[in-house]
Amino acid sequence: EPEVTQTPSHQVTQMGQEVILRCVPISNHLYFYWYRQILGQKVEFLVSFYNNEISEKSEIFDDQFSVERPDGSNFTLKIRSTKLEDSAMYFCASSAREGVTEAFFGQGTRLTVV
Amino acid sequence: ILNVEQSPQSLHVQEGDSTNFTCSFPSSNFYALHWYRWETAKSPEALFVMTLNGDEKKKGRISATLNTKEGYSYLYIKGSQPEDSATYLCALGAGGADGLTFGKGTHLIIQP
Numbered sequence: 001e002p003e004v005t006q007t008p009s010h011q012v013t014q015m016g017q018e019v020i021l022r023c024v025p026i027s028n029h030l031y032f033y034w035y036r037q038i039l040g041q042k043v044e045f046l047v048s049f050y051n052n053e054i055s056e057k058s059e060i061f062d063d064q065f066s067v068e069r070p071d072g073s074n075f076t077l078k079i080r081s082t083k084l085e086d087s088a089m090y091f092c093a094s095s096a097r098e099g100v101t102e103a104f105f106g107q108g109t110r111l112t113v114v
Numbered sequence: 115i116l117n118v119e120q121s122p123q124s125l126h127v128q129e130g131d132s133t134n135f136t137c138s139f140p141s142s143n144f145y146a147l148h149w150y151r152w153e154t155a156k157s158p159e160a161l162f163v164m165t166l167n168g169d170e171k172k173k174g175r176i177s178a179t180l181n182t183k184e185g186y187s188y189l190y191i192k193g194s195q196p197e198d199s200a201t202y203l204c205a206l207g208a209g210g211a212d213g214l215t216f217g218k219g220t221h222l223i224i225q226p
Contacts, residue, residue, distance in 0.1 A: 004157065031210060042118075043158075043203065045213030055211030091158070100146040100209040102160035 002026040006092050006106035013082050013113055021077045021109045023092030031055070031095045032075045033103060034067065036088040043091065049075065082113045116140060116206055120217035127194045127224055134190040135220040137204030141185035145208035149178055149189055152219070153200045161189075161202075194224045 005024045013019045025032050034046040047057040049067055064080045075094075079086055089110050093103040119138045127133045137147065146165045152158040162171045167182040175192045191198055201221045207214035 033213060035213070035216075042218050043205075043214075043216040045215065048211045048213055050211055056213060058213065095209065098210045100163060100165055102148065102163050103209075103214065104160070105150075105158040107155070107157045 002104075004092055004094055004104050004106035006090075006109050008109060009107065010110045011112070013111065015084060015113055016081050019079050019082055019111065021079075021090050021092075021111070023075045023077075023106055024073055025075055025092065025094030026096075026104055027073070029094035029096050029104070030098070031103075032067075032069070033093040033095075034077045035091040035093065035105075036060070037091070037108075038085075038088045046077070079111075082111075084113050087111055087113045116215040118204060118206055118215055118217040120202075120204055120220050122220060123218065124221040125223070127191075127222065129194060129196060129224050129226050131194055132190065132192045133194055133222070134188050135202065135222075137187045137189070137217055139185050139187075139204075139206055141183055144182045144185075144206070145212075146206070147180055147187050148205045148207060148214060149187070150203040150205065151200045152203055158203060189220075191222075194222075196224050196226060198222060199224045 032049040037043045047061045048055040066078045089108045091108045092106045095103045149161040150158040162178045164180040169180040177190045180187045201219040203219045205214035205216040
């Protein structure tokens, strides 16, 4: 069964460092997303991506965040200068089409900023 | 800002018993409600996507109902099994570019 895969599963980084989280969405899907969950809080939407550009982004997705689909299969989230409060589980998701449909999630990358 | 609330936060249920929990949301500007099951160390897995008031969906022993006029959805599990232990998330979202707005989840533990 097709699945969304994320690497690494856990990343530890020093405050101020840049980090790139990687995702391979399901191959024929059109919409791609990043979400995060800070421990003990709700899963929060960060950004959606369609047709090689950002479709929508939340208030959380400020200038330190960027997304890219560099080669037609990978989908990356870059955090330029990590802060302690960026520590969270980051989920990638994809969905097949426009309109109301389920999103398929990866297993997440746990980012710890020290 | 959409506010999606789930209750209870956690629930212990004896194996074989049936259970249910609630997702509450603003009834205005409703598009769709999603239920996910999230087991530890796994991906959140989509259970249902519901759009119509009065909708009822079923997958094996799990079912869900939707009331868009009063702003709630119930998830029911009949004859709970240990493998049902997970966090159950509900979320609002229209799909496409629209991100999902999640509740905090109900953490369900099935006790043998």
